[in-house]
Amino acid sequence: MDNTISLEIIEVVEQAAIASSRWMGLGKKDEADEAAVEAMRERMNKIHMRGRIVIGEGERDEAPMLYIGEEVGICTQPNAAEFCTLEELQEIDIAVDPCEGTNLVAYGQNGSMAVLAISERGGLFQAPDFYMDKLAAPPAAKGHVDIRKTPTENLKILSECLNRSIEELVVVVMDRPRHKGLISEIRAAGARVRLISDGDVSAAICCGFAGTNIHALMGIGAAPEGVISAAAMRCLGGHFQGRLVYDPAEVNTPESAKWTREGNLARLKEMGIEDGDKVYDAHELACGKDVLFAGCGITPGTLMEGVRFFGGGCRTQSLVISTQSRTARFVDTIHLTGESPKTINLR
Numbered sequence: 001m002d003n004t005i006s007l008e009i010i011e012v013v014e015q016a017a018i019a020s021s022r023w024m025g026l027g028k029k030d031e032a033d034e035a036a037v038e039a040m041r042e043r044m045n046k047i048h049m050r051g052r053i054v055i056g057e058g059e060r061d062e063a064p065m066l067y068i069g070e071e072v073g074i075c076t077q078p079n080a081a082e083f084c085t086l087e088e089l090q091e092i093d094i095a096v097d098p099c100e101g102t103n104l105v106a107y108g109q110n111g112s113m114a115v116l117a118i119s120e121r122g123g124l125f126q127a128p129d130f131y132m133d134k135l136a137a138p139p140a141a142k143g144h145v146d147i148r149k150t151p152t153e154n155l156k157i158l159s160e161c162l163n164r165s166i167e168e169l170v171v172v173v174m175d176r177p178r179h180k181g182l183i184s185e186i187r188a189a190g191a192r193v194r195l196i197s198d199g200d201v202s203a204a205i206c207c208g209f210a211g212t213n214i215h216a217l218m219g220i221g222a223a224p225e226g227v228i229s230a231a232a233m234r235c236l237g238g239h240f241q242g243r244l245v246y247d248p249a250e251v252n253t254p255e256s257a258k259w260t261r262e263g264n265l266a267r268l269k270e271m272g273i274e275d276g277d278k279v280y281d282a283h284e285l286a287c288g289k290d291v292l293f294a295g296c297g298i299t300p301g302t303l304m305e306g307v308r309f310f311g312g313g314c315r316t317q318s319l320v321i322s323t324q325s326r327t328a329r330f331v332d333t334i335h336l337t338g339e340s341p342k343t344i345n346l347r
């Protein structure tokens, strides 16, 4: 995978974030999502690459979403060999969530981002549209905490690995009825809980950086977001584990009511997953030799600022992390969109 692609990929998430942020606070989540999707597609299709969406926003008939199997990039054209280099002709897999936290954007709340992960072909787990039980933790706890252990056990291990008391730990959990027991157990163990309404990708990645005051993510979110989080945590050397949730009773949401346990197990079998209880780590969910994660804040978050408009342009903050460059690069960009802005404010 060409290292220089990361520069263009930053623009992909920047454009998605800018487009989506225009809908910030307007109460229209579908519009916020669609704007991000269209901007992401448009910018990706200008890159000299041969990409294929492996985690997207749905199936082909659900246009205008970036659908699973959609080919993106200039080098997907039939005569690409005439104008693309051998390197650019290598197939790459792309997992996208153009608007991660659509509700957050619609209601003007913190923590939404435009995100994607890329790797060489086959380098990203093609997660089904399932729920996933997740455990993310800082690099110091990698391989010590384990999703198969109880939250209480993991908090003890975390406190030892991070050399702080359990009371000094903050665990992010999605605020959902399914997490009632989990939240009680974390609190009973002495740790503090930060409840979020949406956006568990951001919470997972925050565990990869000291100074965010987030020490673990626990609980059930969506599987596609799990793969994107795993890609980032693989690059950062943090801990990430995920287990697909096939039993609707575990989540008990209107969405899961459409499924049955047996039907889900059959779906997994069709995909070649025999063991529905398998625990995947970051290296399995993002197994490629080269893995890259990029995200751009739509609304302000712990890791990144949101999009800030000024007369004649806007300013974005992005994060790009890759196994190849061994960098976590925060990119601060001023986009000049108008004719001649009167002020370009650095503060």
Ligand SMILES: O=C(COP(=O)(O)O)[C@@H](O)[C@H](O)[C@H](O)[C@H](O)COP(=O)(O)O
Pocket (backbone or CB within 6 Å): 097, 099, 100, 101, 102, 103, 174, 176, 197, 198, 199, 200, 201, 220, 221, 222, 225, 253, 255
């Ligand atoms: O909050 C989320 C929503 O993502 P999006 O639809 O792209 O705006 C994700 O971070 C969650 O991982 C996940 O999608 C969620 O937990 C599943 O939804 P729910 O049934 O409400 O928990």
Ligand SMILES: [Mn+2]
Pocket (backbone or CB within 6 Å): 097, 099, 100, 101, 225
């Ligand atoms: Mn999402």
Ligand SMILES: [Mn+2]
Pocket (backbone or CB within 6 Å): 033, 097, 098, 099, 100, 101, 102
């Ligand atoms: Mn989304």
